Amino acid sequence: MTKLIPFFSILYKDMRNYYLKPPNISWGIVFPVAWTLMFFVRSESPVDLQQLLPGVVALSILFGTTSMLAVTITFERRSRSFERLLLAPFSVHYLMLAKTSGAILFGVLNALVPVILACLFSGLELLEIRWGVLVPAVVLISISSTFLGLMIAVSVREVFEAQTFSNFFRFPMVFLCGLFIPVQQLPVLLRPLSYMLPLTYGVDALRTATHGVGMLPVAASFTILIAFCAVLFAISIRNVSRNWVY
Amino acid sequence: MQACMSNIEANELVKRYADFTAVKGISFNVRQGEIFGLLGPNGAGKTSIINMLIGLARIDGGEVHCGGLTYTQQVDGRVQTLMGVVPDESNLYDEMTGLDNLVFCGALYSMAKPARIQRAQELIRLVGLTDHEDRLFRSYSRGMKRKLTIAAALMHRPNILFLDETTTGLDVASAREIRSLIQDLNAAGTTVFLTTHYIEEAEQLCHRVAFLVGGRIVRTGTVTDLLRFDGGRTVVQLALNQNAAQAARALTAAIPDTEVEVLDETTVRVYGGERMNLIPYLTVLERFDQQVFEAKVLKPSLEDVFLQETGLTTAAMRSTNGGGRRST
Numbered sequence: 096m097t098k099l100i101p102f103f104s105i106l107y108k109d110m111r112n113y114y115l116k117p118p119n120i121s122w123g124i125v126f127p128v129a130w131t132l133m134f135f136v137r138s139e140s141p142v143d144l145q146q147l148l149p150g151v152v153a154l155s156i157l158f159g160t161t162s163m164l165a166v167t168i169t170f171e172r173r174s175r176s177f178e179r180l181l182l183a184p185f186s187v188h189y190l191m192l193a194k195t196s197g198a199i200l201f202g203v204l205n206a207l208v209p210v211i212l213a214c215l216f217s218g219l220e221l222l223e224i225r226w227g228v229l230v231p232a233v234v235l236i237s238i239s240s241t242f243l244g245l246m247i248a249v250s251v252r253e254v255f256e257a258q259t260f261s262n263f264f265r266f267p268m269v270f271l272c273g274l275f276i277p278v279q280q281l282p283v284l285l286r287p288l289s290y291m292l293p294l295t296y297g298v299d300a301l302r303t304a305t306h307g308v309g310m311l312p313v314a315a316s317f318t319i320l321i322a323f324c325a326v327l328f329a330i331s332i333r334n335v336s337r338n339w340v341y
Numbered sequence: 342m343q344a345c346m347s348n349i350e351a352n353e354l355v356k357r358y359a360d361f362t363a364v365k366g367i368s369f370n371v372r373q374g375e376i377f378g379l380l381g382p383n384g385a386g387k388t389s390i391i392n393m394l395i396g397l398a399r400i401d402g403g404e405v406h407c408g409g410l411t412y413t414q415q416v417d418g419r420v421q422t423l424m425g426v427v428p429d430e431s432n433l434y435d436e437m438t439g440l441d442n443l444v445f446c447g448a449l450y451s452m453a454k455p456a457r458i459q460r461a462q463e464l465i466r467l468v469g470l471t472d473h474e475d476r477l478f479r480s481y482s483r484g485m486k487r488k489l490t491i492a493a494a495l496m497h498r499p500n501i502l503f504l505d506e507t508t509t510g511l512d513v514a515s516a517r518e519i520r521s522l523i524q525d526l527n528a529a530g531t532t533v534f535l536t537t538h539y540i541e542e543a544e545q546l547c548h549r550v551a552f553l554v555g556g557r558i559v560r561t562g563t564v565t566d567l568l569r570f571d572g573g574r575t576v577v578q579l580a581l582n583q584n585a586a587q588a589a590r591a592l593t594a595a596i597p598d599t600e601v602e603v604l605d606e607t608t609v610r611v612y613g614g615e616r617m618n619l620i621p622y623l624t625v626l627e628r629f630d631q632q633v634f635e636a637k638v639l640k641p642s643l644e645d646v647f648l649q650e651t652g653l654t655t656a657a658m659r660s661t662n663g664g665g666r667r668s669t
Contacts, residue, residue: 108434178428179446
């Protein structure tokens, strides 16, 4: 039990110092609301909004987690307070799991905003949602997006570099992962790129949760997402061990 | 067992950064309960050595024995529980209060909440920040930040405290307070490993000092031993009333094995054995109608020894404090 003290202390410290600060709370709410409203204005019927829900949920998580992690990790490294964590008697794996747990939670909370809005404004019935698929899909998208953010954060030195590098991944994902344009409708040449991005599988699982149909079986999407999480985490740990311990 | 756990023994440590070798196969040991200082100019490799010992830098060659464990590449987590580290820059969290910072540092070492709160308050008192414990760390002065950083390193009651250039950039009063704190901690049984480029600090604090230049240790010893660098010779400076050159010739002729250096028209420096009897010198000078107004025994400072041993110039050690021989 005492082994969990550092984990929860790091999580609590990050929540208090970063995630629960008013600007970040508002970012966590305003950003998904903005995405939802943007598509609500463009849509011609409530049904359209329901169609867009998986994409908006995935986008909210992706932007929320990667933005936060770029700040918390890169900023702490810059101020050298991260060294204090590296000197503590636990492994880099443990440390990185503790550091990312806050961002994962933040991502899950971000996902709730468009779901609630969809229920309120599009007539989406809570009972229509397959919660058994939606919850693990949201969690897995949060984890994979957070680990993507982690990989980016540990590859750069400055916060602005992290933000710029994040966009290198995030914006292509908006168009390639089937958020608003189904992958099957993308040009043939672009489709392989779509299948190389974790969000494609997350959105597919979300679509199954909200509409009952997806491109792949849910189990396959989840398995691929878990594999992405493992690879991204392994790359991040390797980068930290290689570049942060000189 | 305790004595064994606190010792550090470094054998042939090497640190490379691409083509540049910052630490070139150095060996030393730190004994239980002592203050061991690594003294060298900027860029000598001090921080690289400390980072290898604490686990912030990979060891490219050699090995370290600490706490009954040996590591050759990366420090072991079990060893890290024995170590407290105070880096060259305070690295606590700006957005947390002084007390919260310490409590958080205790949590990193799995201390239970009541124990870490109690320990944090105890340390806040020790470093004299009781009135400031609820202030944000960012509002602290540089000296206060450094004190709290030392307190943070002590949260888990480490056996060995690593201090990297701890007083660099501090005002005189703060630096003095920190040195006094280090001495108190050592008196209470904490082994201290410090790096500094302030010669006076090393002389004041350390039981043993290693001179580090260009990634190599050129000499290690107790301060007393190092100060006997002239082979235990005594140096006496005499202020005369006239013609120092003539007095020097007279002394050299009358007293065998005497070395005399003329400093100016009325001052000479006489180099003698470890215990020097001044009467024969004064007798010779009296015979030549010399009056001796002042006789000062000069002791070498650690800076003299350092410069002699390392071959560096005073300019190269420009950033160091004090200098020259001290008179008594």
